Amino acid sequence: MAKPIKIFSHEEIQHILSSHDERIIFEKTNIIPNESDLRELLHEYVDYQNINTRSVLGIDIYQYSTYGEFEQTLIPFIFKSLFASTIELCLKNHKYIFQEYDVKRINRNFISTGDGGFLIFSTPLHALLFAANFALILRVYNAYHYFPKLRNIIGGMSVRYAITHDKIYSFENNFYGRAIINCARILQRDSLNRCLIDENVHRWFTLNMEGIENLQVISIDEIANIYYFQEFDQSFLTTSKDEIFGRESTRRDGIINSDILKIGKIMSKETELSIYNLHLQISLRLRNDDDPTQEKLVTVSLGNLNTSGI
Numbered sequence: 250m251a252k253p254i255k256i257f258s259h260e261e262i263q264h265i266l267s268s269h270d271e272r273i274i275f276e277k278t279n280i281i282p283n284e285s286d287l288r289e290l291l292h293e294y295v296d297y298q299n300i301n302t303r304s305v306l307g308i309d310i311y312q313y314s315t316y317g318e319f320e321q322t323l324i325p326f327i328f329k330s331l332f333a334s335t336i337e338l339c340l341k342n343h344k345y346i347f348q349e350y351d352v353k354r355i356n357r358n359f360i361s362t363g364d365g366g367f368l369i370f371s372t373p374l375h376a377l378l379f380a381a382n383f384a385l386i387l388r389v390y391n392a393y394h395y396f397p398k399l400r401n402i403i404g405g406m407s408v409r410y411a412i413t414h415d416k417i418y419s420f421e422n423n424f425y426g427r428a429i430i431n432c433a434r435i436l437q438r439d440s441l442n443r444c445l446i447d448e449n450v451h452r453w454f455t456l457n458m459e460g461i462e463n464l465q466v467i468s469i470d471e472i473a474n475i476y477y478f479q480e481f482d483q484s485f486l487t488t489s490k491d492e493i494f495g496r497e498s499t500r501r502d503g504i505i506n507s508d509i510l511k512i513g514k515i516m517s518k519e520t521e522l523s524i525y526n527l528h529l530q531i532s533l534r535l536r537n538d539d540d541p542t543q544e545k546l547v548t549v550s551l552g553n554l555n556t557s558g559i
Contacts, residue, residue, distance in 0.1 A: 251349070251371035251477075252301050257294075257420045265290050300426070303417040304450065306368045306376035307432040308383065311407040311442050313364035320403045325363065327403060331390060332359075335383040342492035342533075343378055345469060345485035346478070350375075360424060365408070367429055369417060372477055373450040374457075376412045377464075378493070380444060381504075381531050381551050383408070388549040389535065409442045410552065411435040412527075414449035431522055438515055438559045444552030445559070448523040451509070461527060464507045469494040492533055505548070506530035513559045524559050528552045 266272070269287040316324065336355050339347050349371065358369040370376045389395045391405045413435065415428035435445050454461040457475045469491045472478060493503040508528040515522050529551040537543035 251303070254303065254369075254424070255300050255418045257418060259421060261294065262291075265294060297416075300416045300418050302415055302449075303426075303428055304370045304373045304376040304412060304414045304453075305417070305428040305432045306370065306380055307365070307411040307413075307436045308368070308380070309362070309365040309409050309436050311409055316404070323399065323403050324406075327390070327396070327399065327406075328365070330396070331383065331386050334386045334395075335379060338382045338386065339379055342382070343494075344489040345481065345491060346374065346378065346472065346494075348481055348485055358424075360429070367424075367432055369424060369428075373412055373414050373446070373453045374472070374475075376450075377527075377529075380410045380412065381493070381529060384549050384551045385531065385533055385535065385547060388547060394545070407442050409436060409439050410444040411439070411446070412444070412450050413447045414453055415447075427520075431520075434515060435522070435524060435559075441555045441557060442553065443555060444527045444529070445512075446525050446527050448525075451523075451525050461509045462507050464504045464529065467494060468496055470496060493531065502532045502534070502546075504529055505532050508554065510556055512556055515559060526552065526554075526556055528554050 265287070269290060310324065310328065313321070313324065333352075336352055339355075340350065340352070355368070360367040360369075368376070368379065370379065386395070387406065387408060390400055393400050411432045413428045413432040415426065415431060417424055417426035417428050419425070431447055435447065439445055451461070454464075457477075458464070458467050458471070469486060472494055473481070473483065473486060495503060506529065510526050511523060512526045513524055515524060530548060531551065532546065532548040534544055534546050
């Protein structure tokens with residue numbers, strides 16, 4: 250299970266500065282001070298090498314600014330509704346994988362940008378599953394099955410996704426770190442509504458399931474053998490069914506296709522990032538919670554196969 254996100258305190262940093270620095274100083278002659286003592290204390294306090302990693306899922310509504318002013322006022326509502334339905338779907342359909350999470354924790358780990366946001370998870374698998382379920386709910390909305398009259402008023406929505414895996418820390422109840430910075434940079438560079446991942450995410454899937462391509466054949470029992478999940482409550486494997494990863498591998502439903510291709514590199518804060526284009530096809534049977542007799546088999550794509558550069 251994940252170690253807690255490191256929290257930096259304004260008061261603790263202020264305490265270090267109060268004994269080794271001056272908040273304001275005016276002297277007749279300006280002199281650059283020797284900061285080595287303060288630098289050493291701050292290095293010890295921050296301990297950057299031991300800041301834990303997290304996965305960040307970036308979701309961005311494509312061309313939000315092109316909607317009419319009236320429609321723009323309604324998009325935050327529909328996004329929040331789609332987001333809430335996705336949380337419910339993840340907690341219901343992936344009880345073993347999401348057993349660390351509840352509605353409050355997922356909402357607490359969400360950074361809103363108005364036309365989307367960044368969501369922090371423990372592993373790239375959590376982020377990818379959330380993106381896949383969001384794509385399913387979005388397709389239901391676009392196909393006039395989710396608030397159909399409101400859909401007709403606002404119009405359809407296209408979304409682009411990015412997933413990164415790197416260091417995350419907390420300060421004053423906000424989240425910061427390279428994972429968020431890199432995710433934002435990747436989203437900004439994409440204009441083709443893809444699902445893009447960085448090298449660290451690609452490496453995580455290679456290490457834990459011999460590559461993203463194996464998402465289409467891996468079983469929930471094999472996922473349970475991944476090192477991160479070994480301390481999880483195993484009873485969920487027998488008391489609940491995962492709607493995407495079955496007990497036996499199959500191509501009939503769940504993830505029926507998985508394609509990954511390296512498409513280029515970008516610079517983020519003087520760091521070069523290798524970017525991969527991910528395309529999944531997911532087939533899932535959705536049921537109407539308001540009327541259990543209504544259900545529909547839906548197949549959607551997460552990302553697309555466009556491999557143009559970034």
